[in-house]
Amino acid sequence: MIEKPRESAKRRRAHDPSVIPEGETLKMAAEYEDNFGYWDVDGPEERAFFKLVQRRSVHAICERCEQSVRLIPPKTVCACCVRALECGAPASISDY
Secondary structure, three states: OOOOOOHHHHHHHHHHHOOOOOOOOOOOOEEEOOOOOOEEOOHHHHHHHHHHHHHHHHHOOOOOOEEEEEEEEOOOOOOHHHHHHOOOOOOHHHHO
């Protein structure tokens, strides 16, 4: 029986996508935007779309939380409030 030589640990890590090579960092930008919430912007196409959304957004007051936000018309509720409503929160913060 012929045994195969064992791969070195360094070589195994080089083929494992879950291991970040020494000296390198993971580059994924999480950015917040009032229309859609947090985005993992990890490519030029996503960055371009993110910038487009920002350009089309205008200052507004969220109808639910009454905070100053930037929304794409005709949106009237910010991403935080949309998520809260999706989870069953009341339509008005004063109902708490």
